[in-house]
Structure formats: C-alpha cells, structure tokens
Amino acid sequence: MENAHMSTTVELVEVGPRDGLQNEKKPLDVDTRVELIRRLVGQGARRIEAVSFVRPDLVPQMAGAEEVMAKVPQDPEVSYIGLVLNRRGAERAAQTPCTEVNIVIPVTDSFSTRNQNLTVDAMLDHAAAASQVARGAGMRVSLTLAVAFGCPFSGPVSTGQVADVLLRAAEIEPDEIAFADTIGVGVPRQVRELAALAVGDDRIRKLRFHFHNTRNTGYANAVAAAHPDPSTGAVPGGVIALDASVGGFGGCPFAPAATGNIATEDLAYLLRGEGVPLAGNGHPDIDALARVGTWLGEQLDNSPQGLLVRAGDFTPPVPAPDKEGTEK
Structure with missing residues (x-):
C-alpha cells in the first residue's frame, strides 16, 4: 500500500509581480516591475x-x-x-509575449x-470566450476558481458549491484549474476535499492552488496539497502547481x-525540508530569493510579510559518522 503522505512533484508559480503588487498602496513603475521579474528569473523562476x-x-498597480x-527577459x-x-x-x-492566460472565475x-460585476454564470461565459481567444493565439489557459475556500461576502463555501462550478469550468477544457483561497480562510481538510x-x-489536466496566509494556515495548506491522499486516486498529471509571492506580498483589492x-x-x-x-x-537558493523579497520591500516602502527575509535559511549540519568504539 502506498504511503498516505507520499508527495507529488510541485511546480512553483511566482505571482509576486501580479498578485504581490496589486494591493500595495505604492504603485511601481514599469521599469521597477521589469527589474523584479528579471531578478526572479535570475533566481530560477520559470x-x-x-x-x-x-x-x-x-487596479492602477497593474x-x-x-x-x-x-x-x-525573453527566455x-x-x-x-x-x-x-x-x-x-x-x-x-x-x-504580448505572454504564453499563458489565467482567467478568474469566482464561485460565489x-x-x-x-x-467583476457579473454573476458566476456570466463569468463562465466570459471565460469560455477568453479561452477561445487565447487558444487561437497559441497560449495556454488556466482557470482560477476564486473564493473556493470561503467568501468575504457570503461566508463559508461548501465543497458541493465548488464542485458545481468546477464541472462547468471543466467544460472549457483548460490546461489547468486552480483553487484559490482568496481571503486566507482555508484549512488542510478543504485542500484534500477540493483536490x-x-x-x-x-x-482536468492539471491542478494548481493559490493560498494566502491571512489566518496562518497557508503553509499547512501547501503541505496538504504537496502530499495528496493516494486513497482518492492519482493527481492529474502527477504535478501540483503552487502559487507563491516573493516576500509574501499580496492581497485582493476587492476582498x-x-x-x-x-x-x-x-x-x-x-x-525542501x-x-x-x-x-x-x-x-x-533560498537566501538569494529572500534578498529579492527584501529589495521589493524597499521599492514598496513596505515590509515583507514572509519570515525567511528576516530569519534566513537554515541547513542542519550533517552529523559526523560514528567512530568505532565511541561511547554512546
């Protein structure tokens, strides 16, 4: 029997240049945003x-x-x-040189x-139309189901409600579907249920998750996504994509x-751990990546919300091999 905590492969999706900036009070100019992207590419963001x-x-920040x-950078x-x-x-x-579009569909x-000044049904229609355009231009399509873990206006969101929207979104046949905890209310149980x-x-060819750490559950949710429950079946494509923002910046201006x-x-x-x-x-390189978060904070006149920018990386020392005859 498979290990119930067996991990899948995770693909990191860097959302700092978009979701990280869209809720900041200080808009950054074009060249600064390009420099952020250049630094992220330099640290391995793909x-x-x-x-x-x-x-x-x-959304003037965008x-x-x-x-x-x-x-x-064109790579x-x-x-x-x-x-x-x-x-x-x-x-x-x-x-533009965009190779993918991400279309947001709230579930409430x-x-x-x-x-978006539209009902969910209307947004599904808009998503289908946008998807057609994207595919015609040779771009990949991701659909993000926003407020899939809870809504700031209507409260808790049931798995059944998400399932209803998911089934209709799947009819568009995107390359990827993402579940977004837009306001940071989710817990690992919900991650497993949605997966x-x-x-x-x-x-559904590939799954992606978007977590906020508003209530300090974002990282627990990421671990749950990275360790799918094999009893429910194989993860589509064998890969889970996880969104993250350098420095922990971000937030929804409408939430x-x-x-x-x-x-x-x-x-x-x-x-890694x-x-x-x-x-x-x-x-x-975690320290180098954290320095990008520190730099971004300086540009925004705001402190990063992540902790590695302050604490730094930690690699436990490798224990020396036991020597024969050494007392324990």
Missing part, C-alpha cells in the same frame, strides 16, 4: 504571473501591462502568465458581482482585510 490585463482605473511585457524556458477577466483582456494578452455570485474533486475527470500570499522563499524552504521534488530547476 513560471511567472507577470501582469494583469485589467482596467488601470480600477497599469502598463503591455509595456512590462515588452521589456521582460524559452520561462513562461509568462497574464491575468485576464474577459475576451478583451485575452486579446490584449495575445499581442456575491464575490463575482462585486469583483479529490478533480480525480477521475479527464478534462476586505485580505493579506499576503504565502512567501516563495518560505514555501521553498518548507518543501519535506523532501518534495520541484519541477524545473529544482530547489532555489
């Missing part, structure tokens, strides 16, 4: 949510998406994700109408009291 193609009057994408090993909400956003993304009408929804549905994402360097430290294999270039 999948980066770089920009958001939304209205700059609503203004200049096209300008940012015109200046980012065939790096995939750039652009967040979009509709066909128009996908059309904008298609004119209360959040969807406040965030189990995707098992056995061939239309009251939302705080930061889980920090990329803290998550990398945790997964758990022995979880990482896709791509493997485990990053």
